[in-house]
Structures are given as structure tokens and as C-alpha cells.
Amino acid sequence: MEQHQLLPSASRPALPRAAATLPGRVRRGLTAGRLRRLAAAAAVVAVLTGCGVRMETPSPTQPVPDAVEAARRAAVQDVVDVEAQARATIAALPADAKGDEKRAVERKRDNLQAILDDSTAHLAALGGQYVSGLLDADGVPLPAEPTPADAEPGSQQTVDRLVQSYARARGALATQEDDAVARLMASVAVAQLTRAQTLAAAGGDTLPETDAPASAQVPDALPEGVDVDADLLPLIAAEDAAGYAYEVLSARVTEAERVAARTRAAQHRARAEAWARLAEVDGTAQDPREVAYALPDGVLADPVDTSGLHALETGLATSYATLVAEVAPELRTAMLDLLTDSYGAALTWGATPVAFPGLPERASEG
Known part of the structure; x- marks a missing residue:
């Protein structure tokens, strides 16, 4: 079997002449100088970091929704608007009504509560509001989207909002790319229209025209x-x-x-x-x-x-x-x-x- 042996000292390769002639303390000095330069560079980085100069990746941003998601969010927008409108109208109903007025208020309250219950189910079926999980500049979580529009209390305003939502869904059906979502949107629209008809009939409100x-x-x-x-x-x-x-x-x-x-x-x-x-x-x-x-x-x-x-x-x-x-x-x-x-x-x-x-x-x- 072949064996490997160390060469005698006389046969070992010699160091390059320049290195061989340097005194030991000079060779040690080169190593120490390199360490000092690295330490100085680290100190500069630390100072810059303390001053607010950081090497960071860009903050995450919300993804751009595709056509199906954009249509879904539009439908969700209508639902949260209807929900906010009904809730505001319920809150504004008189609490001290008596006699016939009290009975009329209670009928209106029941109809509005049914609209709220429907809206809760519609929102869940449509996938709910979008929550990005991102934070704003102050570290506060961004709100769920879409946010509801401002709502002026009133049964007529609620009827108008319901019919508007129905009309928007009806107009969007032809461009919805997902068949199942289109079917769901159609069902939600019909529920909203019939709730508007019932509320208008109960409160003597005007039902807006549609296409x-x-x-x-x-x-x-x-x-x-x-x-x-x-x-x-x-x-x-x-x-x-x-x-x-x-x-x-x-x-x-x-x-x-x-x-x-x-x-x-x-x-x-x-x-x-x-x-x-x-x-x-x-x-x-x-x-x-x-x-x-x-x-x-x-x-x-x-x-x-x-x-x-x-x-x-x-x-x-x-x-x-x-x-x-x-x-x-x-x-x-x-x-x-x-x-x-x-x-x-x-x-x-x-x-x-x-x-x-x-x-x-x-x-x-x-």
C-alpha cells in the first residue's frame, strides 16, 4: 500500500522571499491592522444606524385585486353600505312613540332588523371585508376594506340604498367572470330589492325605479x-x-x-x-x-x-x-x-x- 510521509524540512516548499524576509512582528502587525479596519467599519455602520440611516427592504404593500376580487369587493361595499344605513336608521327611531305610531315604529324596526340580519349573512357569503394585516406609519393595523359610506338615518334613505345595491349588482352581472359568484350576487340583489319593497310599503316610502x-x-x-x-x-x-x-x-x-x-x-x-x-x-x-x-x-x-x-x-x-x-x-x-x-x-x-x-x-x- 502506498503511504504518504511528511517531507523533510529541507525538502518543504519555501515561502515567497518577500514574506520570508519580513520580521515576525511585522507579519503580526498586518493581521492587527486588518482587524482595526474591520472594527472601524463596524463602528461607522453603528453610528449611521443610530442616526436613522438604515439599509431596509421596502414596506409591504397591498396586492392589486384581479377582476373577480374587484367585483367581489364592489358587492361587499354595497352590503356594508346597506348594513350601515339600516343600523343608523334603527338608532334614530323614536323610543317614546305611543299607540298607532308605536306600532308603526315597531313594524319598521322589524323590517330594518331583517335587513341587518340579511346583510350579516350576505357579507359572510361574499367572503367578508378584506383585511390586509398591514400597519400604517404609526404601527396601527389598516382598517378592513371596503369601509361603509356615511349613512343619513331614514327609512326612505334605506330603501334608496337597497335599490341602489340591487341596480349595481344587476348591471355588474354581465361582467362577472366567476359563474358561482354571479349566482350569489343575483340572489343577494333579489333579497335586497324585496326588502326594499317591503320597507317602502310599510313606511309609505317611494320605491325608486330600476332598469x-x-x-x-x-x-x-x-x-x-x-x-x-x-x-x-x-x-x-x-x-x-x-x-x-x-x-x-x-x-x-x-x-x-x-x-x-x-x-x-x-x-x-x-x-x-x-x-x-x-x-x-x-x-x-x-x-x-x-x-x-x-x-x-x-x-x-x-x-x-x-x-x-x-x-x-x-x-x-x-x-x-x-x-x-x-x-x-x-x-x-x-x-x-x-x-x-x-x-x-x-x-x-x-x-x-x-x-x-x-x-x-x-x-x-x-
Whole structure:
């Protein structure tokens, strides 16, 4: 085995001549001088640091939201504004009202509290306000965004704020990139509009006009993204069944109710026909319409009980909320209008108001 041995001192490589000729104290002096220079540099850094001159990375900044997040924050802004408006109006209600005035105040308070409860659920469903976790120059956490706008107390102002929020959501549906968020926004908008209608009716306030049509209409062409078998055939049958139920009802109620029932029956029958033509099943073997349908409980009772009719309208509201997420963006407002119409009719026939119309999976929220 090969072994490595130290070379004799005479055979070791010699130091460079310049270094070899330096006295030992000079070589030690070079090392000491280098240390002194390093110590001096460290002292300068310490002085500069003490004077406020620091080598730091830039402070963190808030990220720029993408289109979906920007739309979400806009929806959240409307919700927090509605919430602040309702809260301010409740706080301004008279505490010493008596008699009829007291009863009117209590009705208004109940409606405003329902708006607050809805807003809490809406804010949670939309993801809440954005909290960056960053600090301002004084080390105080930045507030959650968006912050609510200033609110002037008043039931009319609350009605105005609710309708404004509905109108903004209706206008934003066509540009929302996320289908699920669009469906949620549509549901929130419908809840806000119907709360505005109820509050205005209770307080004698004026309901502002919107861009929504007086009567919701089925589109002129078959919407892209809609599945005929899964979506339209059940919808056609549901619309036709609702029309049949109202026709039967119209023969068993008072004259005033008869006019309303016949009008509603005609609307449902017309929508069933329009959807059947768009799906190209009108009069074919695929046409799901029947001669007669099972009726809601109470329609044939004596006396007539109309409370079961709201289930038909609630089911249609669910169908149209689903279509909001499935049709092309430019047709979402048409589905919103049909959702609004169906949910409003459900309330007319006795349905309990909910925070998320057309979204049965959120029935426990709000």
C-alpha cells in the first residue's frame, strides 16, 4: 500500500522571499491592522444606524385585486353600505312613540332588523371585508376594506340604498367572470330589492325605479351553456304545472283573487311555451307538458288554502338562479329578472322571506 510521509524540512516548499524576509512582528502587525479596519467599519455602520440611516427592504404593500376580487369587493361595499344605513336608521327611531305610531315604529324596526340580519349573512357569503394585516406609519393595523359610506338615518334613505345595491349588482352581472359568484350576487340583489319593497310599503316610502322590465321575459334565443334535458325540460314542466294550478285556483276564489290567478296562470303558460320552442321540443315526444298535474295542498280544499302555491314559485326561483350561473354573461340579467319575478310571487302567496332567494343550499344562513 502506498503511504504518504511528511517531507523533510529541507525538502518543504519555501515561502515567497518577500514574506520570508519580513520580521515576525511585522507579519503580526498586518493581521492587527486588518482587524482595526474591520472594527472601524463596524463602528461607522453603528453610528449611521443610530442616526436613522438604515439599509431596509421596502414596506409591504397591498396586492392589486384581479377582476373577480374587484367585483367581489364592489358587492361587499354595497352590503356594508346597506348594513350601515339600516343600523343608523334603527338608532334614530323614536323610543317614546305611543299607540298607532308605536306600532308603526315597531313594524319598521322589524323590517330594518331583517335587513341587518340579511346583510350579516350576505357579507359572510361574499367572503367578508378584506383585511390586509398591514400597519400604517404609526404601527396601527389598516382598517378592513371596503369601509361603509356615511349613512343619513331614514327609512326612505334605506330603501334608496337597497335599490341602489340591487341596480349595481344587476348591471355588474354581465361582467362577472366567476359563474358561482354571479349566482350569489343575483340572489343577494333579489333579497335586497324585496326588502326594499317591503320597507317602502310599510313606511309609505317611494320605491325608486330600476332598469328591470315591468314583466320578466324568456330570451329570444336558446341560451348557450344550457342543457336542454337537465335544465329546460324540468323548467318547462314546472312553468306549465304552475299555470295549471293557477287556472284551477281561479275557479275557486273571489273575483279579486280570480283576476290575479288568471293573470299569473297566463304568464306561466306563456313561459312554458316559449321555453319549449327554444328547446325545439314543442309538440314533440320530448315535450314534457301534461294535460293535468298534481295540485298543491289546499287548492281543492273547502275553503281554499292558497299557501301551497308559494312552493311552485319557490321552485321556479331556484331554477332561474341556477340558470344565472349557466347562461352566457350577457343573458344573466334576463335570468335575474325571472328569478326576481318568481321569488316575488312566492312572497305574495305566503312564502317566508329568506336571505338567499333561489339558493336552497343556503337556507340555514341568515
